[in-house]
Amino acid sequence: PHPNHSLMTHSSMTIIALRWLALIFLIIITVGGNVLVCLAVGLSRRLWRISNCFVVSLAITDLLLGLLALPFSASVELRRGRWSLGGVLCNLYVSIDVTLCTSSILTLMAISVDRYMAITAPLSYSRRVTTVRVILATVAIWTCSLAVAFLPINMGWNTDKEGQYCQFEWNNSYVVVYATGTFYAPLLLMTGMYLCIFREARKQVSFCRTLDTHKAMLKAQSYCTLAAVLGAFVICWLPYFTYITCMGMKGQRISPNTSHSVVLWLGYFNSALNPILYPAFNRDFHRAYRELLCCRRPSRMKLKLSDNSVHKRLTSPSSISQHLNNKDQTKRVGKEPYDTNVV
Template sequence: MVNANFTSPNQTSSNSTLPQLDITRAVSVGLVLGAFILFAIVGNILVILSVACNRHLRTPTNYLIVNLAIADLLLSFTVLPFSAALEVLGYWVLGRIFCDIWAAVDVLCCTASILSLCAISIDRYIGVRYSLQYPTLVTRRKAILALLSVWVLSTVISIGPLLGWKEPAPNDDKECGVTEEPFYALFSSLGSFYIPLAVILVMYCRVYIVAKRTTKNLEAGVMKEMSNSKELTLRIHSKNFHEDTLSSAKAKGHNPRSSIAVKLFKFSREKKAAKTLGIVVGMFILCWLPFFIALPLGSLFSTLKAPDAVFKVVFWLGYFNSCLNPIIYPCSSKEFKRAFVRILGCQCRGMEHSRLTKPDWVCEGSLDILGTVHPVMGELEEGTQLLRART
């Protein structure tokens, strides 16, 4: 979101007086911000193309991720270049009307990005808590309705200043920023950050609790089943014989279900959940919390208003989250990583027809914070092949 007082300290109230431009600072800051904006644009475009070019990634969860990427891409195209110009020049050059529109689009995109994260957290809780019913509970139609709801709520939160819910405009058209009107600042902070943050924390805490309980129950069930079984019989076919019996429980010491399945579930669910959710929630809080503390406090209490230098840091830190999202979410999926490589290698057309033998419901590209049961079956098959090779 836009700094509420993002102007140079050397600027006067006269429209004809401009702050002196420090060329060295302008070039260095411009290069850094330009690289950041370019990275955000490329990263979010890669996310969108990955889903568009790969049918295995077209799942309700990934639709929410695409919506997040669209919000961040829109921010990167329509807001960040002007924010960078304002930072480099120290004053606004496009007039009052465009300033108001720019500020509203800024709030719109940032709010849509945060609400998309909120929708993803709800989707992941449903997927983990009701895994068997998930395909019927979360359909593509419902996902699209969720996306529309995100943009409607974001519009409601951002449109207030355009309808007059703001303090009087400054006399100098070279000043531009989001409104400091106290009640709007409080309203936008609650709607754009604190309420979605509460939902995200509650959902992800429940996700982790369910994952931990499921892992514990699964491990107990597997151990109980294996204690009642004395040996595992595998039918092995080869050109030399039709059947053979392999005793693995005690004679060989191999137990695919206990040594592979339990271990995989433990690491795939507990460790991956703890790590991924820690990164997602941690980066989200790190990037946005400073801004949404400084904005309402500075608007409600003038004595607590942050200095311009501090506000600029927390202001760009919030923007930085749009650059992190294409890393945190898609890069937790090997399928997204492969899609990125193929797109960068100009192989988007081939992705549509690749891996046609893999059914849509076994989609490792779906952003599953906790993993799914399908990799376990792959590991069990891998373990069976290992047993065959050693006989």
């Protein structure tokens, strides 16, 4: 054989192998990270809070994406968009993929609303955010996600005439509505919520500096958390929705190509980042992660001693007087500082 041909064959095989490794690594990180979040919340009583319900919902959604959609997406990617499992399975795979991605984005939006209410109105948070309302919000998210995925498929918009490729065949007018409703509108809402959170957190940081330097540092770290959350969401999903919106407005069919693959997998990458960005900046999640990864759980005696120490602190005269002083200072400001674990 010709030397140049052998060199090109070896180079292409190396590229394919690297792509396989990269995609498999992303799937493993997505599945492993979200399993860790679910286990941390399920096994750690410190995390049994209503504010973590949306975090668990997000982890379950991203976990299902890693198990049910990403393996098929990787197969389609490495076969350059070709599909050999038939039209029925193609439609099922695409509908699951779109449903889970949409649910993940809408859950991120719900988390931003939850954070906003927890930080800007901490005194009324427990009254406004109840278990029933969280369940209703989760049901609404899944209903909307299923509707935007299964509606176009059941209307025949996703049927490929040649039957060789498997991807979401956008109706040109529908793609703009879909992108606006499931990305641009949530993005604007999330940006507005986090800007309000930044403004409120800045006030509380300046208030805490007069009381506790350590607490002020913790609240300042929440700035980085919020910036990382919003920045990762924009970086991962904005290129994809910009791409499909431009293609839809031009009336062009989205065919398998390098540009589409890059922006699509960049969006998938957000599901691998979510288990890191949302829980990992929380001290209780840090502790739960360490206990899980080190295969150890706090003993009953340790928990009992901890409960006794908390009881002593709460019932001691010095603690009571300190609490009353802090409460008096809080009234002057007009609002209690939020718990840094909320962010």
